[in-house]
Amino acid sequence: MKIVLIGFMGTGKTTVAPILAKKLGLNVIEMDDLITDKAGKSIKQIFAESGEAGFRELEVAVGKDLQNIDSVVISTGGGVVMNEIILDNLKNNSIIIDLSATFNNVLKRISPKIPRPLFEDKDKAQELYELRKPLYKKFANIQVSTDGKTVNEVVDDIIARINL
Ligand code: S3P
Numbered sequence: 001m002k003i004v005l006i007g008f009m010g011t012g013k014t015t016v017a018p019i020l021a022k023k024l025g026l027n028v029i030e031m032d033d034l035i036t037d038k039a040g041k042s043i044k045q046i047f048a049e050s051g052e053a054g055f056r057e058l059e060v061a062v063g064k065d066l067q068n069i070d071s072v073v074i075s076t077g078g079g080v081v082m083n084e085i086i087l088d089n090l091k092n093n094s095i096i097i098d099l100s101a102t103f104n105n106v107l108k109r110i111s112p113k114i115p116r117p118l119f120e121d122k123d124k125a126q127e128l129y130e131l132r133k134p135l136y137k138k139f140a141n142i143q144v145s146t147d148g149k150t151v152n153e154v155v156d157d158i159i160a161r162i163n164l
Helices: 013-024 031-039 043-065 084-090 103-109 122-139 151-161
Strands: 002-006 027-030 072-075 094-100 142-145
Touching: 002 013, 002 084, 013 027, 013 072, 013 151, 027 031, 031 043, 031 072, 043 084, 084 094, 094 122, 094 151, 103 122, 142 151
Parallel strands: 002 072, 002 094, 027 072, 094 142
Antiparallel strands: none
16 A cells, blocks of 8 residues: 655644554655755755755656555655656555645644745745645545644544545
């Protein structure tokens, strides 16, 4: 089984993925970690040196590397929906789950400790949120709201929705 978590920054993908994986006996992969490993640089550095385009190129390459992987929960970066090819590579035999949240809740959850080049300006982030909203819906097999829920409640919701 392959579960791919998509959703905007701050919707809980990174927090939910390991707990979901543990409950289902699956491995967990954080795409952003593979990107920083591949580049040998932090996300902040990649954006500063190569721009968003450079980051997206790495994201596409990592998506390709993960094409044939199985028994895993993959936590993606919020921007994977910007490049159709990434989810095309990941969607084989997989369930794509969109973790959703209102923009207000996203704002509350975003930690200033983790640098997010595309979340430095609140208004621009909100524009991006609105722009991407239909894309998460389009690519997802299932949408699970994380609003007002604990991580365990989200995990239980996901498991119930995928009928395990
Ligand atoms: C991005 C989201 C980030 C990270 C990068 C770009 C985006 O991941 O991949 O900063 O375009 O939404 P998270 O969604 O885990 O914050």
